[in-house]
Amino acid sequence: MSKKILILSQSYLESTTDQVCQWMDYLKIPYRRLNGEDFFRFQQLSDLPDNTETAVVWYRRKIAHFPAEFSLKQPDINSQYTLKRFLVDEFNGLHSFLFHSIDAQKWLNDPLSEKNLNKLQVLQLARRLNIHTPFTEVVTTKAKIMALLEQYPALIVKPLSECILLEDTERRAYKMLTSTIDQKSLSAVPETFFPSLVQERIVKKFEIRTFYLDGACYSMAIFSQNNRKTTDDFRNYDNHRPNRTVPYKLPAELEHKLDQLMKILRFRTGSIDLMVDMQGNYHFLEINPEGQFGMVSHPCNYYLEKKFARLLHQSVLHEKEIHQQPENKENAAPATVFSEAE
Amino acid sequence: MEYLNIYANCQLVKGANMSLLCDLQMRRFYHLPNDTAEVLLFLQQYSIDECIAHYGEDNREAITGYVDFFVSRELGFIDDRILPELTAMELTWDRFADITNVVIEYQETIDYSGPFFRELLDQHLEGLEIRFYQPVALPELRELLALFSDSTLRHIKLVLHYEKSLNKATLDELVKKHQRVKSLLLHSSPEEKLEKIFSNSVPVYHFTGEINSCMACGEIRANHFTVNTELFTESLRFNSCLNRKLSIDQQGYIKNCPSMRENYGHVADTSLQAVLDNKTFSRYNHIRKDDIAVCKDCEFRHVCTDCRAYIENPQDIYSKPLKCGYNPYTNNWEEWAQHPMKQAAIGWYGMAEIIK
Numbered sequence: 001m002s003k004k005i006l007i008l009s010q011s012y013l014e015s016t017t018d019q020v021c022q023w024m025d026y027l028k029i030p031y032r033r034l035n036g037e038d039f040f041r042f043q044q045l046s047d048l049p050d051n052t053e054t055a056v057v058w059y060r061r062k063i064a065h066f067p068a069e070f071s072l073k074q075p076d077i078n079s080q081y082t083l084k085r086f087l088v089d090e091f092n093g094l095h096s097f098l099f100h101s102i103d104a105q106k107w108l109n110d111p112l113s114e115k116n117l118n119k120l121q122v123l124q125l126a127r128r129l130n131i132h133t134p135f136t137e138v139v140t141t142k143a144k145i146m147a148l149l150e151q152y153p154a155l156i157v158k159p160l161s162e163c164i165l166l167e168d169t170e171r172r173a174y175k176m177l178t179s180t181i182d183q184k185s186l187s188a189v190p191e192t193f194f195p196s197l198v199q200e201r202i203v204k205k206f207e208i209r210t211f212y213l214d215g216a217c218y219s220m221a222i223f224s225q226n227n228r229k230t231t232d233d234f235r236n237y238d239n240h241r242p243n244r245t246v247p248y249k250l251p252a253e254l255e256h257k258l259d260q261l262m263k264i265l266r267f268r269t270g271s272i273d274l275m276v277d278m279q280g281n282y283h284f285l286e287i288n289p290e291g292q293f294g295m296v297s298h299p300c301n302y303y304l305e306k307k308f309a310r311l312l313h314q315s316v317l318h319e320k321e322i323h324q325q326p327e328n329k330e331n332a333a334p335a336t337v338f339s340e341a342e
Numbered sequence: 343m344e345y346l347n348i349y350a351n352c353q354l355v356k357g358a359n360m361s362l363l364c365d366l367q368m369r370r371f372y373h374l375p376n377d378t379a380e381v382l383l384f385l386q387q388y389s390i391d392e393c394i395a396h397y398g399e400d401n402r403e404a405i406t407g408y409v410d411f412f413v414s415r416e417l418g419f420i421d422d423r424i425l426p427e428l429t430a431m432e433l434t435w436d437r438f439a440d441i442t443n444v445v446i447e448y449q450e451t452i453d454y455s456g457p458f459f460r461e462l463l464d465q466h467l468e469g470l471e472i473r474f475y476q477p478v479a480l481p482e483l484r485e486l487l488a489l490f491s492d493s494t495l496r497h498i499k500l501v502l503h504y505e506k507s508l509n510k511a512t513l514d515e516l517v518k519k520h521q522r523v524k525s526l527l528l529h530s531s532p533e534e535k536l537e538k539i540f541s542n543s544v545p546v547y548h549f550t551g552e553i554n555s556c557m558a559c560g561e562i563r564a565n566h567f568t569v570n571t572e573l574f575t576e577s578l579r580f581n582s583c584l585n586r587k588l589s590i591d592q593q594g595y596i597k598n599c600p601s602m603r604e605n606y607g608h609v610a611d612t613s614l615q616a617v618l619d620n621k622t623f624s625r626y627n628h629i630r631k632d633d634i635a636v637c638k639d640c641e642f643r644h645v646c647t648d649c650r651a652y653i654e655n656p657q658d659i660y661s662k663p664l665k666c667g668y669n670p671y672t673n674n675w676e677e678w679a680q681h682p683m684k685q686a687a688i689g690w691y692g693m694a695e696i697i698k
C-alpha cells in the first residue's frame with residue numbers, strides 16, 4: 001500500500017480544509033481526510049491511521065461538536081460544565097495518541113510544539129532572533145501599571161492564552177478582545193489582580209497577517225485606522241466599513257528571521273501577526289500555527305489552498321523519493337490592467 | 343512630500359473615453375473620465391505636488407479634488423512615500439474543476455440522476471442554474487433539488503414559472519431545506535418586485551416577462567455588472583460567460599450553452615470525460631473581452647459578462663454581444679432591440695417575435 005497524505009480536520013464549518021481537499025481531488029493527489037467526528041465510528045484502536053501508511057500529516061482541526069449526548073439526573077450548571085470538560089479530555093486522550101504514534105517529522109507542524117505553544121516563549125525567541133517585539137510584561141498590581149504608564153503613553157491587556165467566547169443566558173455571544181489602559185481608564189484598574197499580560201500600545205499605521213508556507217511568506221496588510229471601532233483589534237469586525245485588506249511584501253531580512261523562528265518551533269505552516277507603526281517600524285505580535293489562511297488567501301488572490309495542496313503532495317513525493325513534476329494546470333497571470341493602460 | 347497610495351485591489355480599466363476604477367474588495371465601481379484616470383496613473387509614481395507641477399497650477403484644485411475623492415472613498419491613503427511593500431495583486435484565476443458552472447433547461451422526461459449527472463456532480467461545481475420554462479409541481483422540484491444534497495455544488499439559481507402556489511412561505515421552506523438555493527427568478531409573474539426570503543438572505547426576483555426559451559438569455563444591463571476579484575481575473579484571461587460552463591438543453595443534449603447550435607452528445611449515452619476531451623468543447627473558453635470588437639474599448643469589460651451565442655455579426659465570433667446597448671465611444675446606453683445596425687442579426691437568430 002502506498003503511503004498517504006493524512007488530513008486531520010472536522011466534518012463541517014471547515015471551508016479551508018474543504019478547499020484544499022477539492023484542489024487535491026482536481027490535481028489527482030490521493031489523501032485521507034479524517035474528521036474528529038469519524039473517531040465515533042471506529043471499532044478499535046487499529047482503525048486509527050498508523051505510522052507506516054502515513055507519509056505526511058496536516059493537522060488542521062480536531063472536531064466541531066461531539067456527536068454525543070449526556071444527561072444528568074439532577075441538572076446542575078457546575079456538573080454540566082465539568083462533564084463537558086471531561087468529555088473533551090477523554091476525546092483528546094484518544095486524538096492526541098496520533099501525536100505519538102505517527103513520527104514527529106511527518107507532521108507539517110510538530111504537534112507537541114503546537115500543542116504547548118507559549119506566547120511569552122515565542123516573544124522571547126523572536127527577540128533573540130532580533131525581531132522587534134512590543135515591550136511586554138506580566139503584572140499583578142496597579143502600582144506597576146502606573147509605573148509603566150510613565151514610560152509608555154498607553155498599554156494594552158491581552159490574554160496569555162487565547163481569547164475566549166462567552167455566552168450569556170440568552171445565548172448572546174461575547175468575544176474577548178484586546179483593550180487599552182491609559183491615564184484615563186486607570187481608575188477602573190483594581191489595586192491587585194490576576195497575573196495579566198500587558199504590552200506597550202503601538203499606534204499602528206496598519207496590521208500585517210502573514211501566512212507562512214514552507215519557507216515562503218504570504219503577507220496581507222490590514223488597514224483599519226479609519227475605523228474607530230477596530231483601532232485595537234481587527235477581529236472586532238465592522239460590517240459596514242470593512243477593513244481594507246491588500247497584498248504586502250515584508251522586507252527580505254524580516255522574512256528570513258521569521259523563517260528562522262518558524263523553523264526553531266518546527267512549524268512548516270502558520271500565520272504570523274505583525275504591526276507597522278506610524279514611523280514604518282515592524283512589531284512582531286504572535287504566531288498561530290493552525291492559522292486560518294482563507295482570510296489571507298482570498299483577499300490577496302494568493303491561491304494558498306492550491307499551494308497548500310501542492311506542498312502536501314511534494315511532501316509525499318519527497319517521502320517516496322520520486323522527483324517528478326505534478327501535472328501542471330497553472331494559469332499564469334496576464335499583464336495587469338495597470339500596465340496595459342500605460 | 344505627500345503621495346497617494348491606491349490599494350492594490352482597486353483596479354483601473356481604461357475605455358475609449360471613460361475609465362472604470364473597480365474596487366474589487368468593496369464590490370463597487372467608479373466611472374471616471376479618462377483625464378482623471380491619467381492623473382491617477384501619474385500619482386502612482388509621483389507626489390501630489392509633482393503632479394500639480396506637471397499638470398500646471400490651473401489644475402491644482404481639480405487634482406486635490408480627485409485625491410480627496412479617492413481618500414474619502416477609502417480607495418487609497420496619503421503617506422510620505424509610495425509604499426513599495428504594498429505590492430500589486432496577482433491577477434491569476436483558477437478553479438479546482440474543469441466545469442464550474444452548469445445550466446440545465448429542465449424537462450421532466452430527462453433522468454437527472456443518471457451516470458452523466460453523477461460524473462458532473464463529482465466535479466466541484468460552483469454554480470448551477472435550473473431553468474423552468476413551464477410551471478413545475480413542488481414535489482417534482484423538491485425531488486430534483488434533493489439530487490444535489492450530497493454534492494459539493496455551492497449554489498443553485500432557480501428560474502421558475504410564476505404560480506400562485508409559489509408564495510413566500512412555500513419558497514422559504516424550500517430554501518431552508520435546500521440551502522444551496524441562493525437566488526430565484528419567477529418569470530411570468532403578475533408584478534415586478536424583489537422579495538427576500540430565508541431571513542433576508544435569498545432574493546426572489548419577480549419578472550412580468552415570460553422566459554419560455556433560451557432566447558431570453560444574454561441581455562447585458564448595467565445592473566447586472568458584478569465587481570469582484572473572481573469575475574475580474576477570470577475575464578482577463580477567459581470568456582466571462584462560457585469558460586468552464588456546460589449546459590444540458592431541454593432535449594438532453596450537452597452544449598456550451600443552451601442557445602448554441604452545436605452539441606457534444608446526449609446525456610443518455612455520453613460520458614463527461616468524452617465531452618471534456620473534445621477539443622471543440624473548450625473553443626469559447628479563451629475568447630476574452632479584450633479580443634472582442636467594441637468590448638475591448640469598453641471600460642466595463644471586466645465587470646460585465648459576455649455572450650457568445652447572440653452576437654452582432656453571427657459570422658464573426660469576435661463581434662460584440664448582440665444584446666448590449668452600450669456604446670463605449672459615446673458612453674450612451676441605447677435600446678439594443680431598436681438599433682438599426684442590429685436588425686440583421688435579430689432576424690438571423692429568429693428573435694424578432696420575442697423581443698417586440
Ligand code: SF4
Pocket residue numbers: 559560561583584599600601602648649650651652
Ligand atoms: S452565451 Fe449568451 S445565451 Fe449562452 S449562456 Fe451565455 S449569455 Fe446566455
Ligand code: SF4
Pocket residue numbers: 562631636637638640641642643644646647662663666667668669670
Ligand atoms: S460593450 Fe461589451 S463590455 Fe461593454 S457593456 Fe457592452 S457587452 Fe459589456
